[in-house]
Amino acid sequence: MPNLIVPGAGGFIGVNLLRRIMFDRQFDRFERFVLIDPLSYGTQTIPQEVLADSRVRFERASIYTPGLVADLVGPGDVVIHLAAEINTADSPQMGVADDPVGYLRALTDARIGRLLFVSTADVYGINDSDDLTETDPVHPTTLYAAAKAAFEAYLSAFHARDGLPVVVLRPVTIYGPHQQPGWLVPVAITRALAGESIAIYGDGTARRDWIHVYDMCEVLVRGALTEAEVHGQVFNVGTGTEETVAALVHRIIDSVADPRVVVEYTAARPGDPPRQITSASKARHAFGWSPSRTLSAGLEHTIDAYRRAHTG
Template identity: 30%
Template sequence: MTLLVTGGAGFIGSHFVLDWLACHHETVVNVDALSYAGNRMNLAALADDPRHVFVHGRIGDGALLERLLEEHKPRAVLNFAAESHVDRSIAGPAVFVDTNVAGTFTLLEAVRGYWQGLAEPEKTAFRYLQVSTDEVYGSLGPLEAAFTETTPFAPNSPYAASKAAGDHLARAWHHSYGLPVLTTHCSNNYGPFQFPEKLIPLMIERALEGAPLPVYGDGLQVRDWLYVGDHCAALRRVLAEGKPGDTYNIGGNAERTNLEVVNRLCAILDEARPRADGRSYSAQVAFVADRPGHDRRYAINATKLAAELGWVPDERFDSGLKRTVAWYLSHRAWVDAVKSGSYRDWVARQYEARA
């Protein structure tokens, strides 16, 4: 038995691959383009594991996908491959459309051709899982009810729009061709291996460097935070028991403002790695000009997943945050390897120019 995972060297994808192989004996064929956020170091623990087959390639390469599907005959395909950073999508949307829209189309077509050629019972048992984001739903007001699976799409960034387009394609391939599609929408993930352009690892690294901690606008934008291990557990449950054609929201029940998250990180670092001058890292907080079209609030209602499939998150936000900080403090070689010159240039353009 085999799974084909796309984007499995990225943050969430690599966690899923590691967690899956810790729980199952199936082979995982892992296709990743190794863009700036894809990292083979995330998968170092699998270097000698014959169950992990890594393939350097893009989901836009239809010939490669068709060959891998025919060769390995997976029972399921999980699509994690995506450009995922809102700020980068505003600066350069073309690559987001190429990967998240055109790439998803190419993947769906390759999977459809493979699935239609399967004999029973493999055809009925096959699944395609589209891993997506709550950002496709748009922005909520402070008192509005959380996103449900029936909330209309209203994406506000090029990233969110490209993910919404890919999700629409997956839905259409289910309804038009019968492809057994499962779709998930998750809230903000955090945890080890996250590329330090996202809020939590960015703030950890800036704090340790003694640099300003750039907080957009007033810092009161609200996100629901989901520990990446909980996300992977939910995906395993959806893959095993989800109903084809259905969508499942995955949330962490941990709404926090960005400023709350930054201040809590500072408090954890104050205890774990005190500044030499004895001051709190919170002294480094610096409010910068807000990004264009910044969504004010996301919130996930995950009661469908709890009621139908019995999943709820295990990790509390504070304990998950402490685990995350501890990981970044103890894995400096990984951090130093990803903080290349191009990364530093991006941070300078994106934040220091806004100060």
């Protein structure tokens, strides 16, 4: 039986994905769940209920550690690659220290069954598209997006040259419980719950497609299990709806209802796209997937999760 390999298992998406799949009988097709993460960012951790499962093997290490892939990954394994450099509003990615070529060469040698790589819709850069599609130009305007685009290019080369079975997902802005504190939604919620002001970069008119992490995890599940011919393809992941940054923050403020909370506007970040939205029609068709949480429901769920943590 193949194993499921999850580099970056202790991150925002990883923790939510583990809670989604660990007790799903569809994943009984995997003998082991091999979780890999250096746990180097803040309060990252693997949930205890996950570590307690006899099928789980956890390696506290970077997936790029020389020899690690050869030790842990074998023929037919499915790899869900969530590992990434930290990139938040208050700590943007400033460089790349990893070895993607060596990593992909090792995966090729291991003869894996599939590699799901989570990229980002940020690779499209500054645009004013009503509906980003996978054929739109890639024009990254941040180092984070540039690193993702470069990794995608390596994946394309390994797929074309060596037949590495890769699938690339480009999600829009993801939010939900257990997110790294530097992102807008967790910052806004935690500051609102504390009765503190919330800073917005620019004038707040930037429009974003916001997708709940549960819906992101669901497309990862579909991508890992599908028997459709998806290798070598790129899929956008989004809801097809949009909300300005300012409107989103005011949703949070209205929900918390603390009169001390006000919005403060600060200088815009260079290279920040004014708009990002995709209906993800290709992913919907290929995976039989569609987002299930509206922004209103997803945001209230997220606020409730932070409120419980705040008062607990």
